[in-house]
Amino acid sequence: MRSRVRGGTAAAVLGALLVAGCGDDGAGTASRAGRADAAAHPVTVTDCKGAETTFRRSPEKIVTSNAAALELLLRLGVGDKVIGTGFPPGKGTFPAGLDAQAQQVKVLSKTVIPKEKLLGSGADLYIDTFSAMKMGGGTGDAPTEKEFEAAGIEHIYLKSTACAARRSSPMTDLSAVEDDITALGKVTGTEDRAEKLVRGMRKKVDAVQKAVGSTPERERPTYFFFDYDAGTKQPTAVCDKQVGNAVINQAGARNIFADCDGAFKKVGWEDVISRNPEWIQLAVRNRGSEAADEKAFDEARKWLETNPATKGLTAVKKDRFLRIHSERTTIAGVTNADTVEKIAATLHPGKVD
Incomplete structure (x- = not known):
């Protein structure tokens, strides 16, 4: 197992970590932030392979691979340290309190950040949401770890999403997401804020679990996450090691694709038909406005209702649709708990408020 100590920069692989020290109140003033940082560090964290890295202070210039890590940093109150992002959030896609700040973050790429631009960004920390998900496609090679090191950039991961391929068991709860938030709080000296976010998530999910968590598997309604934006020619299944599987299970x-090993997988409509879901989530990406969102949801529904292969599904015939943005389900974040609540309240009326 590799072990490194970096004194000039800071980073963390977000989740399943080893931590030394304890934080202060992370209250936001310069003096308090400084005390929190000093108290929380040094911090030792691990990556997807278990390699350890120790950091002596928190990062000052952070680049995020996509909007998921960016939103977490904004919620922790350190958005001013983010100097760039890939896959930026569209205007209006974040809650009102975060959206204006998110729009001020420099966009390094609308998709995967090119290698040269990332290495030359001046960052001391790059938070990678993808890793083994291989989201780069044809956008060019990702930097090697030696190249990151030469550029003075720590390369770390949101483990709840990036490390799916290395999980030995299905993701059935949100503990990995909570670990990501806790770890990021440790690294940035905002432990109290991170703990508050996690407590809020647990309160919501625990209430749902108290109401329906003991429901036997065979009595649980079957559920299909219809990723409309991923294409309709061949549906994309949310598999057992994806955050969405945990959200659905906790709700x-x-x-219906919990037996699929991995994060996502292309399947056939015949597979969906044979499993005949009782409920379907019309999962579309946030368009930035209520009107645009409703139009997209309507399009997804109409497609299911008019397509010969899907119009006979139980969920379609009984008008059992949920309109929930895909990001709230399959991207790790605080809103995963809100989605658990919404799904549970819809599928289990009278048991969950």
């Missing part, structure tokens, strides 16, 4: 439902 007291059965993911």
Whole structure:
């Protein structure tokens, strides 16, 4: 196992970590932030392979691979340290309190950040949401770890999403997401804020679990996450090691593709038909306005209702649709708990408010 100590920069692989020290109150003033940082560090964290890295202070210039890590940093109150991002959030896609700040972050790429631009960004920390998900496609080679090191950039991951391929068991709860938030709080000296976010998530999910968590598997409604934006020619299944599987499970439902090993997988409509879901989530990406969102949801529904292969599904015939943005389900974040609540309240009326 590799072990490194970096004194000039800071980073963390977000989740399943080893931590030394304890934080202060992370209150936001310069003096308090400084005390929190000093108290929280040094911090030792691990990556997807278990390699350890120790950091003596928190990062000052952060680049995020996409909007997921960016939103977490904004919620922790360190958005001023983010100097760039890939896959930027569209205007209006973040909550009102975060959106204006998010729009001020420099966009290094609308998709995967090119290698040269990332290495030359001046960052001391790059938070990678993808890793083994291989989101780069044809956008060019990702930097090697030696190249990151030469540029003075720590390369770390949101483990709840990036390390899916290395999980030995299905993701059935949100503990990995909570670990990501806790770890990021440790690294940035905002432990109290991170703990508050995690407590809020747990309060919501625990209430749902108290109401429907004991429902036997065979009695749980079957559920299909219809990723409309991923294309309709061949549906994309949310598999057992994806955050969405945990969200669906915690809501007291059965993911019809929970037997699929991995994060995402292209399947056939015949597979969906044979499993005949009782409920379907119309999962579309946030368009930035309520009107645009509703139009996209309507399009997804109309496609299911008019397509010969899907119009006979139980969920379609019984008008059992949920309109929930895909990001709130399959991208790790605080809103995963809100999605658990919404799904549970819809599928289990009278048991969950």
